[in-house]
Amino acid sequence: MSNFEERDNQNERKPLIYYWGLVMLGLFLLNIFIVPWAGSRQVQEVDYNTFVTMLGEGQVTAVEVQEQDNQIVFAGENGVYKTGMVEDPMLTERLLNADVEFSGQIIEQASPLVAFLVSWVLPMLLMYLFWRFISKRMTERMGGGEGSNAMSFGMTKSNAKVYVQSTEGISFDDVAGQDEAKESLSEIVDYMHNPDKYQSVGAKMPTGVLLVGPPGTGKTMLARAVAGEANVPFFSISGSEFVEMFAGAGAARVRDLFKQAKEKAPCIVFIDEIDAVGKKRSNQAIGNDEREQTLNQLLTEMDGFEGNTGVMILAATNQPEALDNALLRPGRFDRQVRVELPDLIGREEILKVHAKNIQHESNVDFNKIARMASGASGAELANIVNEAALRAVREGRQKANQEDFQESIEVVIAGAEKKNAILSDKEKMIVSYHEVGHALVAALQTHSAPVEKITIIPRTSGALGYTMQVSEGNDNLLSKEQLMDKLAVYAGGRAAEEVVFGSVTTGASNDIEQMTKIARAMITQYGMDNDIGMVTFEQNQSQYLSNGTNSSASPEMQSKIDRAIVELIQERYDYAKQLLTDNRTLLDSLSQHLYETETITGAEFMEILEKENKEDIVDETPVTT
Template sequence: MQNKNTGENKNNKNKNYILWYAITAFILIYIFSTTKNFITTQEISYSAFIEMIKTNQVERVVISSSEIDIIPKENSERNNGKLLYTGNVGDDNLVELLIENDIEFTAKTVQNNFMTEFILTWVVAPVICFFLLRFFFSKMGGRMGGSSMMKFGKSNAKVYREKDIKITFDDVAGQDEAKESLKEIIDYLNHSEKYVEIGAKLPKGALLVGPPGTGKTLLAKAVAGEANVPFLSISGSNFVEMFAGMGAAKVRDLFQEAEKNAPCIIFIDEIDSIGKSRDSQLQTNDEREQTLNQLLTQMDGFDSTKAIVILGATNRPEILDKALLRPGRFDRRIIVDRPDLKGRIDILKVHAKDVKLGEDVNLEEIAKSTPGAVGADLANMVNEAALRAVKQGRNVVMQEDLREAVEVIIAGKEKKDRILSPKEKRIVAFHEVGHALVAALLERADPVHKITIVPRTMGALGYTMQLPEEEKYLVSKEELINQIMVMLGGRSAEEVVFNVITTGASNDIERATKTARSIVTLYGMTEKFDMMALESVQNRYLDGRAVRECSEQTSTMIDEEVLKIIKTCHENTKKLLEENRDLLDKIAEYLLEKETIFGDEFMDFVCEKYPELRNKKSKENKEEKQELVEE
């Protein structure tokens, strides 16, 4: 059966060669025949021809039934290297005129010239073009690894052999649960016979789901590296073609290639490109649906005893077709989520192992300052720190390089050429101290790490950085309200001190409103709506945008409730700052002088007035350190 398929593939390949070579030859001949006369000949009027005869500019004339070819003399003003011709108008006096002017003339034999031209144009030229093109494409195919440019049905999957994959689970940090779920697949690839013997059938496909940058592709390569098997990698968008049926042909070719390399792993990145649900009535794509149908058929059809595992990756699992997720296809979902604190520390260690670090480097501090960061973000931060160390003329990365790298990723580089007026600088200083002071005076608010009024390239004229004391998975309503008050602390400070309203709080207002709306619509934390779900989150692993699920009348009530929360937080924040106006002025003046102050300096001012806060923070830090030691 295999030999028969091989013979059919060779025949199809030869047919494709002949077809495309013939088409190319025809195009070349057509272009040659249509441009030949334009390049080598030039038509003139019959009267101009008679004038040339009378002025002795004609060397020789060839007469046929339809036209007259004119060879001008070398000294003729019309001699431009082209053959001149004009139409034969049946002039009876032409022969006498030629004889009188002693001009040589002959008659063209139409039949012989026609046959010669036909043979040269439609027989000899196609054969020559055929062999030249075949030679050219065979050379090109050899340079491209044996693949022909004409094979539109080839999957073009990148094949990594066992020796090419150097990535293992040691190179993937912060995803312990995902790695544990994939160990069973690795054992199946290495020892498939014991599963076959007992009659067990492992899942044919596993879907890696998570936000961008969490390491889904890296994890798939690590599975192949651990199992020491070939790895066929392709993106879902590569299957989408302009011609109907080409995507399905690529799917068939992919699985044929996998069977030749079994045991192996097929990895389809961004599988949502072809696996989008077919239930949508708004937009359809026949080519994509044919490709999806072929993928479903192939997943059902290939022999499970050949140890072929299909891994797919996506950050939009909610739009995938249900048929793709049923048992027997992608029936395992492995979450590759954002790493926690311990995971971020491990990821930083992996990316920093090849970087020369100074003795003062504390990766735990960097991990704490980057909640929500994914592996790609952390790798970028380590690289930015290394680049900064080189710019500073050092051969090791210091802690200040890593801190600056975090700020560059979050807020951009320092924009030292942006000079604020003294009034604007004071407003920015009080704005940032307003944020920090509210955070310090409220309970269960993240402590302040840094306050600066140095402008950044991403538009911030200054910012206040808070570092969470611990990794939080549950947030209370009180903590959310405190977050809103901290966000509104900047605008409130401007109102308390200057009695003005500026545009500097636009981002604070946006985030505060979003948090207040989530309290009402997502978390069920208001008495008015109790635990009624008013919005649902779409694209959880992308932007996480909420979609309304209520009537217009209810939306109006939601807006009123959100406004009520914002107003209450605004009033309480202004009241808190008015009660501590002395601290606000003192810290802001110090910030204007230093431009940047850190959390310890800031807390020294606060604890002069509230000594109990220092004891409380010290106790919290001690408990936190004890927990880390126990871990």
């Protein structure tokens, strides 16, 4: 965990929408109180019958007959009115009976100029004064002068978080399983501590270092460890924070970020997920101009025309193949550091680092936990340790034990146990045979990993059971024989169903998916089919993300590849089916035991296997292609 303390050098800013809300509130009050008053002095036009009715009801206080305009203007209780003149011999008598004055200029009408000033000029003047007030406040908070643009407030300022090392700051000792990456980055730290040693030889500090690798491998933690070891300010920002809908805002944020960094040099600027702003520029007519402007500004800032300013740029990405070539060239990101998934020793070290933060038994075998968590990233291993601590609390214990760690791996892989899941006796028996089919095929082969656990307890991931295999070491290379055995193990579950029950179920859907993936890779990427040959027909879209593959095969070749995949999977399925048929006694006894106990450990599985009549076990048949 990070031990950096965030430092805020500016006052808390209110968002721009806050000030716009005040403007709208002012306009609302203006329309309620001022505009109606101005409108009340306007002359309202009515028909002659309304005039006669109001006159008869005593609602008219004064009348002015304007013969030259052929209209009658009269004052009522609620304002001033006018109506057209009609031939009415009784008009004078009506006015006398109503006791209304009707001679001379007796009515004060609202001036059109005054009405215009009140309705239009006054609101615009109030808005202008209010905007001036807001602009002044924003300029003061930005620290700008008279020429500062208020529209840039909140959009052109960098949102980078500034960290300084605390007394217990993170260091390389807090990052495990990445020895090669730490060795490469330690040179950066040494340069910041002893720049003269390098400058005397003429060596220059790299402008930027790009950390690439799968998600969760510790790229962000490595960047903070570099800052902690160097004891310099650390700016942290995400690439997506540069992208704005307003034209030029992203580029302005880049300028502001580097301006702040140069003021605090030497320092480290860390841009996480830089692919959000640094993707390759297109030459199409329709493109993301704002993102490309932001990228161009970033390239300009990293050019180094001003010489070494003491600002080190660290960036992280999961998609290095998507970055613009101009960003990757020497002089910008001079060095790429690979932060790969940890190996067995690395996983063990990572588990021990995170286990320091929890209470656990002293006899926990972290090597075994690391072997069970094959392929896990640093973030997943941290999650496993935390799940073990949570399970210990749920069980009412003060320390996590070996069982807690092993169960936490199963929770991460297959989900938690479903307590309320109810299987019928027939379903439970089918699942038992299915899982034992996997385990027995694995045990009867020479290139399969040992079985660690078999269970038929349903999990929240949807699995009704699973078989866990744990390799004894690192499998950096997989032989064709190992892959063929993997296919047979995956086929063992469906094969056991057909051998025992004479029919198949939907429970093998995930097995079939994994078999298809392995078989396709063997033929299209690994060149392990004699008929297809050693030609690559599919390439991964992303090196570190599972974004699928791109096929380069012609329609005719694709049909040939599909037939080869089907034949390979069918051959492995027939092999597994024959293996289980020849060892039906073992299959029945193991399945019955699993049906009764619901869970079998690897040791129990091997013990039961050894108790059976060994001469009844049929040896593995040769692998065919």
